[in-house]
Amino acid sequence: MRVTRQPRSEGAATRGASALLRAVCAGIALLMAPGAAAAAEEAAAGVAPAKAPKKKAKKRDPERVAAALRERYPELIARYPSLAHYPSLRALKVPLEGGQSSAILRGIARAFAEAPWPSVGKWQRLAYIHASEPAGYTIWREGPELLAPGLYQLGCMGAFLEATRLLWLPTLEFEQIRECVPDEAAGAVCDEDESHLGFSALHHLKKLLPGDPSGREVAVVAPTTAGLKALLGGDTTDKKLQLCAVSHEARAREDRRYFHHVFVVDPRSGGDAVYLFDTTGKSGISYRRFSPASLSRYFRVSLAQNKMFRYDPKTAALHCLEMPRPASTVHI
Numbered sequence: 001m002r003v004t005r006q007p008r009s010e011g012a013a014t015r016g017a018s019a020l021l022r023a024v025c026a027g028i029a030l031l032m033a034p035g036a037a038a039a040a041e042e043a044a045a046g047v048a049p050a051k052a053p054k055k056k057a058k059k060r061d062p063e064r065v066a067a068a069l070r071e072r073y074p075e076l077i078a079r080y081p082s083l084a085h086y087p088s089l090r091a092l093k094v095p096l097e098g099g100q101s102s103a104i105l106r107g108i109a110r111a112f113a114e115a116p117w118p119s120v121g122k123w124q125r126l127a128y129i130h131a132s133e134p135a136g137y138t139i140w141r142e143g144p145e146l147l148a149p150g151l152y153q154l155g156c157m158g159a160f161l162e163a164t165r166l167l168w169l170p171t172l173e174f175e176q177i178r179e180c181v182p183d184e185a186a187g188a189v190c191d192e193d194e195s196h197l198g199f200s201a202l203h204h205l206k207k208l209l210p211g212d213p214s215g216r217e218v219a220v221v222a223p224t225t226a227g228l229k230a231l232l233g234g235d236t237t238d239k240k241l242q243l244c245a246v247s248h249e250a251r252a253r254e255d256r257r258y259f260h261h262v263f264v265v266d267p268r269s270g271g272d273a274v275y276l277f278d279t280t281g282k283s284g285i286s287y288r289r290f291s292p293a294s295l296s297r298y299f300r301v302s303l304a305q306n307k308m309f310r311y312d313p314k315t316a317a318l319h320c321l322e323m324p325r326p327a328s329t330v331h332i
Contacts, residue, residue: 202319276289
């Protein structure tokens with residue numbers, strides 16, 4: 001496999017990127033730009049803002065950081081190879097050792113908050129960690145290609161991949177979930193823009209995740225307050241995690257449906273508290289509390305704000321794969 005180092009210019013890396021992942025999170029940089037409509041939508045929906053990652057965090061030599069992590073956390077990194085590329089593991093050691101699913105999701109966000117997060121315009125929304133060789137932060141072209149060293153940042157699919165790895169599949173690679181799974185009824189088509197990617201990832205995970213896949217379904221969920229309450233209801237001691245993709249029809253692409261954002265919904269226990277693990281250019285990797293009503297508005301309206309694709313808020317659809325918390329999980 002051809003492996004190249006990308007130049008330090010973020011613009012150069014982005015210009016050369018393949019069509020893969022362009023649709024996934026393609027509008028998030030626009031959506032979450034300072035002063036953008038999405039900020040107003042979140043405020044109107046009553047969403048508590050996430051704590052912003054530290055913009056002036058000290059820059060680190062990634063090779064020295066990786067060496068220090070391997071020396072201090074050899075057993076964790078042996079089990080979860082992608083951890084070798086994190087900026088810090090202080091927020092993840094105890095949750096991973098205790099199997100605390102909610103704390104693991106929160107810990108991923110805290111780990112990346114310890115490194116500088118780029119401005120919205122410089123955010124590499126295509127980035128993910130390739131755990132096997134070539135190992136490091138990459139984008140996908142005809143295969144994984146390494147980015148310039150020192151970039152501690154992930155796109156929404158990249159952070160979603162990390163959540164899946166640390167909860168269930170430590171050695172999962174992006175190429176295992178990227179192949180198109182067409183579905184005419186759902187509006188998932190195989191195209192150059194890879195508009196299907198969020199949908200396809202869920203269907204691959206349905207087969208790859210631990211346990212018997214025969215009873216699993218990628219469910220269509222109404223992205224309304226009532227629909228989300230029905231999805232997230234049940235016994236508060238056994239609320240399952242939801243791996244989800246949101247989609248909209250793009251008016252700038254002849255109403256083609258784009259599955260453009262992926263995330264984990266964590267109901268947790270106690271009342272209607274819902275926590276969302278996702279990644280945007282403004283908030284970085286975050287673990288935020290929503291009410292069902294505010295989460296519905298975020299899915300339908302906020303995530304539709306995109307000048308390039310001009311998503312239609314009225315066409316919002318939500319597909320979710322329900323998964324029990326890992327067997328070792330202590331529900332917190």
